[in-house]
Amino acid sequence: MLLQLALWIQATDFFTYLRGSGYVYPAILSLHMVAIAFFGGMILMTDMRLLGMAFRSRPVADLVDQLRVPKMYGFGLAATCGVLMLGCKAEEYYYNAFFRAKLALLILVGVHALLFHGRVYSKAAAFDQAGRVPGVAKVAASLSLLLWTGIACMGRGIGYIEPPFGIHAQLLHLLKI
Amino acid sequence: MIEFKIPMLLIENPLNESALSFPILECFHIVGFAFSVGTIALVDFRLLGWGMKRESAAQIAKETFFWTLGGLIVMIFSGLLLFSSDPDMYYLNYAFDLKMVFLVLAIVFNYTIHRKAAMAEQPAGKGKLIACVSLGLWMCVIFGGIFIGFLNPTLDIHQI
Numbered sequence: 001m002l003l004q005l006a007l008w009i010q011a012t013d014f015f016t017y018l019r020g021s022g023y024v025y026p027a028i029l030s031l032h033m034v035a036i037a038f039f040g041g042m043i044l045m046t047d048m049r050l051l052g053m054a055f056r057s058r059p060v061a062d063l064v065d066q067l068r069v070p071k072m073y074g075f076g077l078a079a080t081c082g083v084l085m086l087g088c089k090a091e092e093y094y095y096n097a098f099f100r101a102k103l104a105l106l107i108l109v110g111v112h113a114l115l116f117h118g119r120v121y122s123k124a125a126a127f128d129q130a131g132r133v134p135g136v137a138k139v140a141a142s143l144s145l146l147l148w149t150g151i152a153c154m155g156r157g158i159g160y161i162e163p164p165f166g167i168h169a170q171l172l173h174l175l176k177i
Numbered sequence: 178m179i180e181f182k183i184p185m186l187l188i189e190n191p192l193n194e195s196a197l198s199f200p201i202l203e204c205f206h207i208v209g210f211a212f213s214v215g216t217i218a219l220v221d222f223r224l225l226g227w228g229m230k231r232e233s234a235a236q237i238a239k240e241t242f243f244w245t246l247g248g249l250i251v252m253i254f255s256g257l258l259l260f261s262s263d264p265d266m267y268y269l270n271y272a273f274d275l276k277m278v279f280l281v282l283a284i285v286f287n288y289t290i291h292r293k294a295a296m297a298e299q300p301a302g303k304g305k306l307i308a309c310v311s312l313g314l315w316m317c318v319i320f321g322g323i324f325i326g327f328l329n330p331t332l333d334i335h336q337i
Contacts (some may be wrong), residue, residue: 023324023327026323026324026326026327027320029323030316030319030320030322030323030324033207033319033322033323034316034319034320036207036210036211037210037211037214037215037218037315037319038214038215038218038312038315039215039218040211040215041211041212041214041215041216041217041218041219042215042219042228044211044212044215044244045215045216045219045241045244048244054240054241054244055240055241056240057236057240058232058236058240062229062231062232063229066228066229066230066231067228067229070222070227070228149204149208152204152207152208152211153204153207156200156203156204156207157200160200
């Protein structure tokens with residue numbers, strides 16, 4: 001079912017064009033990395049501030065509140081480029097263990113947000129008033145750092161897996177050629 | 178037909194003994210540039226009037242100084258090790274050559290004009306121009322890095 005969807009997506013005119021376009025594909029990958037470079041630093045600095053390792057002379061709320069929206073733009077850019085690359089090789093991605101691991105970690109990022117948004121990230125101003133960052137915020141920051149570096153590493157891993165043997169025969173069978 | 182025989186000194190790079198060393202170094206490379214370029218971009222975005230507006234560009238530059246430097250060191254050393262895995266491929270790769278030119282320009286720009294602009298309150302227009310140049314240079318470095326993998330010249334030693 002999911003595999004058929006993957007096959008259909010990569011066979012659309014748009015993704016067929018993208019796949020064969022030579023330099024457009026690496027340009028999309030480059031933009032994906034630009035998003036990591038320009039906006040990944042915002043995640044790193046926010047978490048490092050919660051851990052008391054960066055921007056120590058500035059309030060926690062200044063980082064958490066001011067970078068929330070820019071981080072979303074960055075995630076939007078990275079995700080858009082990611083989806084475009086996924087569409088080009090949807091079938092390979094379906095089989096790719098690193099891609100699955102990356103998706104699992106992205107789901108955990110969602111769980112992390114559900115668990116800690118109310119307890120940590122919307123309470124930054126209160127930490128500044130209290131003059132100390134509680135343990136739960138440090139746990140949240142450490143987990144966030146682990147999840148995002150994990151996602152970056154899994155993403156790099158995707159490129160190292162070749163499609164499994166026999167995949168083309170399977171494709172021909174599914175398309176009934 | 179005269180046959181030439183060029184004596185070659187082939188030294189095995191211990192990094193090439195494991196298939197894992199290259200991808201692991203790449204992960205360090207990525208985290209390194211997320212720290213370095215990411216913190217530089219924070220200053221640039223501030224100069225453009227976006228992001229951490231409650232801080233001045235000078236405060237952001239001061240607070241991120243060691244993270245930028247640390248990120249650059251991790252990025253450069255992992256990069257040198259990556260380069261050592263197949264130097265003549267990189268040497269012949271135009272994307273790599275361009276990347277190195279932009280990298281030198283970006284680093285020099287960062288610690289001279291960019292730093293001065295962040296530290297002294299610049300007229301808004303000039304600060305914005307400098308921020309755009311900085312972001313543009315780092316984008317060129319990243320594009321160069323990705324395109325290395327898509328242009329693959331090889332130096333076949335048997336044909337020399």
